Amino acid sequence: MRPRWRAHPVLCLRAERVSAMETGFVEIRNLHKHFGEVRAVDGVDLSIKEGELLVLLGPSGCGKTTLMRMIAGLEVPTAGQILIGGEEVDEDVPPRARGVAMVFQSYALYPHKTAYDNIAFPLQAAGMAPAAIRGRVQGAAKRFSIGHLLGRRPRQLSGGERQRVALSRAVVRDPKVFLFDEPLSNLDAQLRAIARYELKELQRELGTTTVYVTHDQVEAMGLGDRIAVMNQGKVRQVGTPQHVYDHPADTFVATFLGSPPMNLLEQDAHTILGFRPESFVPRQDIPAGTDAAVFQFKVRQVEYLGADRLIYGAVDTPHRAGQTVIADLPVTITTPVAEGRAYEFAVPRRALRHFDAATGLARDRGAA
Amino acid sequence: MALPREARRPFSTSVAPLRRRTLADREDWLGRLMLAPALVYVVALVGVPFALALALAFSSARSGSLEFSWVGLRNFWTILPDPQFHRALWNTLRFTLVSQALVIVLAVTAAHVLSAAFVGRRLVRFLLLLPWAAPVALAAIGWTWIFDSTFSVINWTMLWLGLTKRWLYWFGEPQLATAAIIIVHVWRMFPFATVITLAGMSAIPQEISEAAVIDGAGFWRRFFQVNLPLLLPIITVAVLFGVVFTSTDLSVVYLLTRGGPYNSTHVLSSLAFQRGIFGGDLGQGAAVALFLLPVLVVVAILMLRTARRAEVGA
Amino acid sequence: MRPRRLVRYAKRVVLYLVALAFTAFAVFPFYWMLLTAFKANRDLYVGGTVLTHVPWIFNAPPTLEHIELLFRQTLYLTWVRNTIWIGLVVVAITLVLAVPAGYALARLTGRWGERLGIGVFLTYLVPPTLLFLPFSRMIAWLGLQNSQWALVLVYPTFTVPFCTWLMMGFFRSIPRDIEEQAMIDGYSRFTVIRKVVLPLGISGVLTATIFAFTLVLQDFVYALTFISAVPRMTVSLGVPVALVRGDVFYWGSLMAACLITSIPIAVVYNLFIDRFIQGLTAGAVKG
Numbered sequence: 004m005r006p007r008w009r010a011h012p013v014l015c016l017r018a019e020r021v022s023a024m025e026t027g028f029v030e031i032r033n034l035h036k037h038f039g040e041v042r043a044v045d046g047v048d049l050s051i052k053e054g055e056l057l058v059l060l061g062p063s064g065c066g067k068t069t070l071m072r073m074i075a076g077l078e079v080p081t082a083g084q085i086l087i088g089g090e091e092v093d094e095d096v097p098p099r100a101r102g103v104a105m106v107f108q109s110y111a112l113y114p115h116k117t118a119y120d121n122i123a124f125p126l127q128a129a130g131m132a133p134a135a136i137r138g139r140v141q142g143a144a145k146r147f148s149i150g151h152l153l154g155r156r157p158r159q160l161s162g163g164e165r166q167r168v169a170l171s172r173a174v175v176r177d178p179k180v181f182l183f184d185e186p187l188s189n190l191d192a193q194l195r196a197i198a199r200y201e202l203k204e205l206q207r208e209l210g211t212t213t214v215y216v217t218h219d220q221v222e223a224m225g226l227g228d229r230i231a232v233m234n235q236g237k238v239r240q241v242g243t244p245q246h247v248y249d250h251p252a253d254t255f256v257a258t259f260l261g262s263p264p265m266n267l268l269e270q271d272a273h274t275i276l277g278f279r280p281e282s283f284v285p286r287q288d289i290p291a292g293t294d295a296a297v298f299q300f301k302v303r304q305v306e307y308l309g310a311d312r313l314i315y316g317a318v319d320t321p322h323r324a325g326q327t328v329i330a331d332l333p334v335t336i337t338t339p340v341a342e343g344r345a346y347e348f349a350v351p352r353r354a355l356r357h358f359d360a361a362t363g364l365a366r367d368r369g370a371a
Numbered sequence: 372m373a374l375p376r377e378a379r380r381p382f383s384t385s386v387a388p389l390r391r392r393t394l395a396d397r398e399d400w401l402g403r404l405m406l407a408p409a410l411v412y413v414v415a416l417v418g419v420p421f422a423l424a425l426a427l428a429f430s431s432a433r434s435g436s437l438e439f440s441w442v443g444l445r446n447f448w449t450i451l452p453d454p455q456f457h458r459a460l461w462n463t464l465r466f467t468l469v470s471q472a473l474v475i476v477l478a479v480t481a482a483h484v485l486s487a488a489f490v491g492r493r494l495v496r497f498l499l500l501l502p503w504a505a506p507v508a509l510a511a512i513g514w515t516w517i518f519d520s521t522f523s524v525i526n527w528t529m530l531w532l533g534l535t536k537r538w539l540y541w542f543g544e545p546q547l548a549t550a551a552i553i554i555v556h557v558w559r560m561f562p563f564a565t566v567i568t569l570a571g572m573s574a575i576p577q578e579i580s581e582a583a584v585i586d587g588a589g590f591w592r593r594f595f596q597v598n599l600p601l602l603l604p605i606i607t608v609a610v611l612f613g614v615v616f617t618s619t620d621l622s623v624v625y626l627l628t629r630g631g632p633y634n635s636t637h638v639l640s641s642l643a644f645q646r647g648i649f650g651g652d653l654g655q656g657a658a659v660a661l662f663l664l665p666v667l668v669v670v671a672i673l674m675l676r677t678a679r680r681a682e683v684g685a
Numbered sequence: 686m687r688p689r690r691l692v693r694y695a696k697r698v699v700l701y702l703v704a705l706a707f708t709a710f711a712v713f714p715f716y717w718m719l720l721t722a723f724k725a726n727r728d729l730y731v732g733g734t735v736l737t738h739v740p741w742i743f744n745a746p747p748t749l750e751h752i753e754l755l756f757r758q759t760l761y762l763t764w765v766r767n768t769i770w771i772g773l774v775v776v777a778i779t780l781v782l783a784v785p786a787g788y789a790l791a792r793l794t795g796r797w798g799e800r801l802g803i804g805v806f807l808t809y810l811v812p813p814t815l816l817f818l819p820f821s822r823m824i825a826w827l828g829l830q831n832s833q834w835a836l837v838l839v840y841p842t843f844t845v846p847f848c849t850w851l852m853m854g855f856f857r858s859i860p861r862d863i864e865e866q867a868m869i870d871g872y873s874r875f876t877v878i879r880k881v882v883l884p885l886g887i888s889g890v891l892t893a894t895i896f897a898f899t900l901v902l903q904d905f906v907y908a909l910t911f912i913s914a915v916p917r918m919t920v921s922l923g924v925p926v927a928l929v930r931g932d933v934f935y936w937g938s939l940m941a942a943c944l945i946t947s948i949p950i951a952v953v954y955n956l957f958i959d960r961f962i963q964g965l966t967a968g969a970v971k972g
């Protein structure tokens with residue numbers, strides 16, 4: 004089974020708590036980081052609002068980690084500015100003074116310290132009194148139900164427990180910003196789903212501004228208040244999961260999000276037509292009167308996946324024949340589809356997206 | 372599930388951390404500062420003497436006085452035609468090459484034998500490491516006693532086994548003295564090479580060897596076409612170390628033969644010591660020692676190339 | 686079925702015999718030292734041509750005579766003391782110089798640090814044989830002839846490059862993440878080194894200590910060049926050079942001294958050899 008994404012009812016309903024005028028709590032302006040020839044981060048502008056969870060999503064190697072490390076102060080930008088809470092943090096503000104907490108993919112627990120000492124370490128750095136440290140560490144440990152593990156060293160903890168210790172350590176000092184770099188990728192699939200839920204809950208409860216890096220779109224869609232999709236060092240689009248999914252800013256975003264990805268058809272020399280597989284259904288299954296584009300769909304292969312059917316085939320446009328398209332039919336659509344035959348399939352016009360063939364950019368951007 | 376109230380309160384810190392970066396944050400300066408003392412020491416006490424070694428070779432410096440004057444190539448004109456110098460140069464090469472060739476063969480064999488699952492492997496490894504761990508001068512004096520002209524236990528054993536009919540004066544005949552020196556060098560270096568090769572073998576993924584077995588490769592094919600090429604970098608490192616230690620060693624020759632009999636076993640280092648310290652002619656001694664330099668340069672280059680290849684392969 | 690098992694059995698036997706041969710070659714000088722150290726003189730000094738007298742075993746009851754002589758009537762213990770204090774001072778100097786340098790090369794100096802690290806390692810290959818003559822000149826300038834301080838000054842020339850390289854390997858094997866985490870947790874790079882890196886690198890520091898000490902113990906050339914007063918000698922020099930009365934070698938005591946000095950070092954070596962190889966190759970092959 005490949006990972007699937009389907010529109011998430013809760014996310015669709017959530018109110019936008021964002022006003023366009025507000026400036027971000029973390030502001031990133033024209034940020035660059037070059038390693039010799041490699042432009043790991045290549046001119047990023049990003050505004051992360053106070054209290055929001057922003058997911059940086061992109062394929063591996065696109066510069067997510069580098070961007071996050073610059074926010075943390077671990078990497079010095081080649082050019083550009085970063086502001087946290089309205090203050091510029093440049094080379095002169097070291098990581099320790101930025102008030103950020105980070106959870107590494109490896110969790111980076113101190114192997115020679117017990118879980119307790121791991122969590123207490125940032126508090127000791129701040130010069131807190133031992134009694135106060137004790138209270139806070141125990142509070143955080145209770146929050147993550149690891150109170151009974153505080154005497155153990157990282158070596159003696161399971162993957163899930165380590166992740167909780169790392170989270171406790173990040174939370175305990177009440178940072179201004181959380182930075183998470185693929186914190187769930189070391190967990191097995193089952194644990195990951197639970198951890199994702201808990202993480203979201205935690206972030207909502209604390210209301211701490213959070214940047215979350217992942218290459219997993221399911222994680223991004225499920226977690227993010229907003230998603231910033233990155234590719235090759237650039238941010239391609241920022242928006243709510245629903246918006247990014249429904250109105251991809253370019254063909255990269257269109258195909259990176261969604262599984263299977265958005266179908267792209269070369270309509271003519273200038274235009275690429277895009278539509279989601281789940282919008283591509285047999286003509287008779289579209290409510291009568293809906294304005295829809297109709298295609299002759301030559302079915303090559305049908306996959307039954309329990310909850311739905313994936314149908315692989317080809318359609319022709321006047322510009323080019325035999326372009327591969329995938330349809331994703333939920334069980335509620337029972338119209339029989341057989342391999343090797345052609346059917347009339349249709350896409351509601353409001354589900355059609357138009358991209359410029361030369362630049363890949365969306366034509367109908369913002370039109371909802 | 373919420374954090375306890377007091378835990379949510381912002382910090383009441385007694386020592387507020389400095390907001391701006393200090394020297395302790397600056398990796399560039401910290402790096403330089405931490406490196407500087409060692410660098411200064413090495414430059415002052417390896418770099419300067421190294422330069423001085425070059426300078427001395429072109430001077431008439433003598434031990435016991437601090438005067439210094441340039442004499443150009445005179446020291447070289449003195450030693451280049453000197454048969455004793457030729458002998459020392461040739462011996463250095465001979466001892467090094469022969470002993471290291473033997474070391475390779477012994478070490479690779481020993482490592483293969485030892486890597487086979489084995490009872491008492493830890494004990495064997497400990498025993499194998501003895502020769503390398505023991506201070507070389509003490510080991511050399513031990514061998515002097517083993518090769519003793521009257522009480523040699525080797526001679527007794529060989530006579531008893533009928534391997535020889537006559538008494539062998541190990542330090543009395545040039546060939547035997549040469550053999551003795553090479554034996555000691557091999558004895559000293561092969562355990563080190565073995566242990567390093569063993570470490571290298573344990574790093575070879577088991578699957579590669581197994582794949583070769585499945586492919587039907589026999590032991591020798593497997594050994595020459597799979598194991599040996601994979602082990603080559605680490606064996607090279609071991610041998611290069613061995614070359615440096617052996618070619619520059621003074622103690623074995625000095626304690627076993629003192630260059631004798633008839634100055635037939637001098638190496639560059641012992642000749643340099645004799646001319647420079649006993650003879651008091653620092654200039655000439657330095658000129659002799661300088662001939663070790665090409666060996667070291669070659670070794671250094673090979674080391675770098677091996678390291679680079681390992682780096683690329685890794 | 687039968688013959689195949691037999692072949693396997695034979696292979697096994699050959700394997701053990703070969704291993705035994707190697708071990709015997711490595712160990713027999715020490716065995717010979719052991720015998721010599723405890724043999725009575727009448728058992729010891731029997732000409733090698735007397736085939737009826739087997740030298741490989743005790744033909745007369747063992748004796749402590751030679752050991753007593755070594756400890757009571759020679760300067761052996763003085764040399765041991767000299768070696769220990771010189772070794773400790775050298776180790777201290779080495780650690781102070783090599784540990785920070787190793788860290789700087791591993792983490793703080795980037796690309797040129799890597800080159801410099803290789804340079805430092807190459808200086809380890811510059812042998813005493815090339816340097817003892819200029820050193821004798823420099824030591825004379827400094828007025829340190831026949832002084833143990835000459836050794837204290839000179840020994841770090843090989844312990845520092847070696848241990849710097851070793852420490853570099855160890856520090857590289859510590860995950861970067863952990864140090865960066867500590868920096869985010871509120872510490873400066875320097876404090877991170879103190880509070881996180883050193884505790885994690887402690888086994889590396891210990892290894893460096895052991896090997897610096899044994900390198901000191903191994904030296905013969907410098908001691909021979911700089912020290913002529915017998916009471917100031919180190920073990921490695923005193924035993925082979927000064928444990929002689931006139932022309933007479935006291936082989937029993939001599940071998941006892943060799944053995945007593947070598948075995949502890951070998952034991953310690955053995956304990957640390959894995960870490961040593963790990964550090965050495967981590968430096969060479971990059972972790």
Ligand SMILES: Nc1ncnc2c1ncn2[C@@H]1O[C@H](COP(=O)(O)OP(=O)(O)O)[C@@H](O)[C@H]1O
Nearest residue numbers: 038041042043062063064065066067068069070
């Ligand atoms: N320290 C570095 N030196 C050289 N190149 C680097 C370094 N760090 C990252 N890169 C390069 O920058 C690009 C982005 O890396 P990264 O930010 O780790 O991507 P991501 O986290 O999205 O997978 C990659 O091509 C990577 O090879």
Ligand SMILES: [Mg+2]
Nearest residue numbers: 064067068069
């Ligand atoms: Mg990454």
